[in-house]
Amino acid sequence: MTGKCADQVVLDMWHVVGAVEDMVPAKVKLTQLLGEPVALARDGSGNIHAWRPAPGLRHGQRFEPELASSPLPVKLAFGYVWTSLGTPKPDLFPIPEYAEPDRRNVHCATFQVHVSAPRAVENFLDMGHFPFVHTNYLGIEEKPEVKDYTVEISAERDEVLATKCKFFQPMAALSATGGMEVEYIYRVPHPYCAILYKSCPADETRLDVITIFLQPLDEEHVAANLLMSIVDHDSTDTAIKAFQQKIFGQDKPILENQIPKRLPLDPRAEMPVRADKSSISYRRWLTGKGITYGTIPAADATAA
Structure with missing residues (x-):
């Protein structure tokens, strides 16, 4: 079985979803996390958004703020974008x-x-x-x-x-x-x-x-x-x-x-x-x- 995650402890963790340098400005990136679809985008001000995408959203389409109607938390750390499908702690592990x-x-x-x-x-x-x-x-x-x-x-x-x-x-x-x-x-x-x-x-x-x-x-x-x-x-x-x-x-x-x-x-x-x-x-x-x-x-x- 390779489906969705049922471990609440895992859902509540921060998870990496890509490198900041790979985020194309104003373009939607579609990915997957713990068996669920996740969308990412960097807006014109450089802010990175993560959300649960609605059906029909396309990878690479132009990002508009209204697309992120089901937002997920975002953290930038060590040059990477991190998000969570639950309620994460404020901090990530230190390096x-x-x-x-x-x-x-x-x-x-x-x-x-x-x-x-x-x-x-x-x-x-x-x-x-x-x-x-x-x-x-x-x-x-x-x-x-x-x-x-x-x-x-x-x-x-x-x-x-x-x-x-x-x-x-x-x-x-x-x-x-x-x-x-x-x-x-x-x-x-x-x-x-x-x-x-x-x-x-x-x-x-x-x-x-x-x-x-x-x-x-x-x-x-x-x-x-x-x-x-x-x-x-x-x-x-x-x-x-x-x-x-x-x-x-x-x-x-x-x-x-x-x-x-x-x-x-x-x-x-x-x-x-x-x-x-x-x-x-x-x-x-x-x-x-x-x-x-x-x-x-x-x-x-x-x-x-």
């Missing part, structure tokens, strides 16, 4: 590094992927696939080991946090000049968003930030928005985008071949190994929040 003046904040791409949002988050957390999917970039087959690391579910911050993650990478970033052992920190501050902090080749005292903001189109399809907030004063935006697009382009067929498409929450449903500590904690966190959209709840594991 303080995004505001640092010398960082390059680059929207790298939006990929349409036939997979559930939780599956895509799980893949983002998985270091075990680096040597085999991202060979000669994020790993090499001669060094496949995932060293032990620490994972916690923070009740105070309401997020999953993995620290002390280390992995040898021959080309950790576009700015890298050789192989290096890279330290990772993973944050999952939102059921459908994940943030990676990793060693910065250009400045060993700082960390680069890579995020994946997933727009759940329905239970088994997402629009994956990739943001990089990095310390790199030499590379062009085009080169930064191309590097990240290449990496995610390697992930896309893996994601689309996942069976089942939705993420089983029962820890017995798939064989856990040490490299999956983050995934196990993430599944436990989703279960604790009562989130079923894009998942196979433990009680329904036989439905996979």
Whole structure:
């Protein structure tokens, strides 16, 4: 089933619906969120509107204010448009590094992927696939080991946090000049968003930030928005985008071949190994929040 969302906790969250830079002035953009149609537009003053569209509205038609007769809340954050189908909290999760003046904040791409949002988050957390999917970039087959690391579910911050993650990478970033052992920190501050902090080749005292903001189109399809907030004063935006697009382009067929498409929450449903500590904690966190959209709840594991 890939229909509308029945999880009120999910309906009440902010969800990404696209990059601000991709909004064409005075033109309607039609998209989908949690199985429901959503319309977006930027008016002549630069304000962005989101609403539930009436039948017959066309993608690309000229925006008129009266079209937005069923308005949805809008938030702009990290270069993206966010909306909600319910009653969201005032604030979104923080990424303080995004505001640092010398960082390059680059929207790298939006990929349409036939997979559930939780599956895509799980893949983002998985270091075990680096040597085999991202060979000669994020790993090499001669060094496949995932060293032990620490994972916690923070009740105070309401997020999953993995620290002390280390992995040898021959080309950790576009700015890298050789192989290096890279330290990772993973944050999952939102059921459908994940943030990676990793060693910065250009400045060993700082960390680069890579995020994946997933727009759940329905239970088994997402629009994956990739943001990089990095310390790199030499590379062009085009080169930064191309590097990240290449990496995610390697992930896309893996994601689309996942069976089942939705993420089983029962820890017995798939064989856990040490490299999956983050995934196990993430599944436990989703279960604790009562989130079923894009998942196979433990009680329904036989439905996979």
